[in-house]
């Protein structure tokens with residue numbers, strides 16, 4: 449795939465989004481320098497390693513190494529660059545608003561870069577951020593440099609595919625020339641380009657994530673009601689999703705949504721509204737339902753076992769979803785913390801997770817296989833639907849668990865089959 453003409457792009461941030469953006473732009477034929485401030489990350493990338501797990505990313509980086517370089521050095525990053533892409537993290541601040549400190553550090557570092565044609569923010573930011581960046585660029589004598597918001601909609605685990613074949617490329621800009629430049633940069637990407645004003649583009653990102661999270665919380669709430677009324681949420685979701693006006697996506701009931709985006713972005717949108725004196729009632733309920741969903745799993749085990757104190761509970765899967773090593777806001781973190789607080793002994797398994805050496809993971813035992821995590825356990829929770837869990841010898845596991853109690857937080861298994869194997873089997877919204 450070769451995009452023309454070749455542009456020289458400086459990407460700030462070598463995380464999930466910066467790396468995917470950099471590698472994909474290089475794949476499209478552009479010359480890309482990715483800068484990060486983390487020396488370990490840059491050293492790994494320079495040595496040909498990829499510091500995160502993202503399918504296809506390693507191959508893409510290797511294939512484009514002539515056009516794709518990594519550096520810690522600011523001057524090297526900006527040397528000859530036409531477009532600066534801001535892909536730094538925007539984590540939650542104590543107030544729930546997005547913490548934009550890293551973004552401002554990058555914007556400040558662009559002050560001398562009068563040769564740039566455009567600054568593009570891909571990081572997820574509150575509505576109004578672009579206007580502030582624009583003002584900062586103007587104040588720094590960069591009024592001639594264009595500005596665009598170009599939010600990213602890729603999901604982890606399929607980020608490369610999503611980037612190269614997106615549902616849409618959203619470009620927010622106040623000037624046509626900048627919008628055209630960014631659209632041209634994406635030549636070769638298979639997806640419609642939607643151009644709008646900067647604030648609307650910023651809102652599209654937050655609204656999309658909020659609506660996706662709403663669908664999940666909605667089906668999770670219906671699942672709870674199914675439990676109380678004897679209906680089967682899987683049947684309900686399947687038939688509801690067949691209505692083309694509703695669609696089947698993001699109607700999978702489960703233990704709650706997590707990840708690097710939904711929790712922080714929904715809270716940031718809620719606070720964005722609060723800051724204007726408006727209370728987003730629907731989104732607040734969506735967040736509440738999600739918080740409760742994780743606690744309900746622990747409550748169910750408590751009800752079944754009588755107490756959690758002294759019980760050995762196995763958490764199967766730790767990452768916020770399969771196909772990633774990302775542990776940010778993973779439901780497993782809440783489950784582990786709650787279980788430990790109740791006095792349970794937590795053991796866990798995950799094929800990919802990289803838990804930081806902080807609570808609750810420092811107090812849990814990690815096992816190399818699901819079978820070892822299940823040995824001697826009083827109960828287990830399927831937290832992440834890793835395909836490996838389908839391969840477990842569940843009949844054998846039932847005989848080595850102290851009590852075969854299983855809460856399937858992802859509705860991975862057939863209830864009748866698991867009960868046949870001797871399990872006290874609970875799942876989400878199914879009889």
Ligand SMILES: NC(=O)c1ccc[n+]([C@@H]2O[C@H](COP(=O)([O-])OP(=O)(O)OC[C@H]3O[C@@H](n4cnc5c(N)ncnc54)[C@H](O)[C@@H]3O)[C@@H](O)[C@H]2O)c1
Nearest residue numbers: 461462463464465483484485536537538550553571572600
């Ligand atoms: N992860 C996703 O799936 C996803 C999807 C869509 C949008 N986003 C948004 O994209 C942004 C980046 O997310 P991410 O998951 O890639 O974060 P990340 O934490 O994986 O990566 C951010 C990187 O930026 C680096 N950085 C911080 N300050 C820097 C600076 N001054 N100069 C250069 N590098 C700097 C960090 O060291 C880190 O490597 C966030 O705003 C996020 O909300 C993420």
Ligand SMILES: O=c1ccn([C@@H]2O[C@H](COP(=O)(O)OP(=O)(O)O[C@H]3O[C@H](CO)[C@@H](O)[C@H](O)[C@H]3O)[C@@H](O)[C@H]2O)c(=O)[nH]1
Nearest residue numbers: 600601602603604664698699700702705706707709768769
């Ligand atoms: O039907 C569903 C779908 C998802 N989830 C959960 O929702 C969370 C998020 O899943 P997913 O959306 O697949 O992962 P992310 O990589 O966090 O991607 C989301 O967040 C990104 C960052 O903003 C956006 O770019 C993507 O469009 C958006 O899907 C995970 O915990 C999933 O287990 C469910 O419980 N039920």
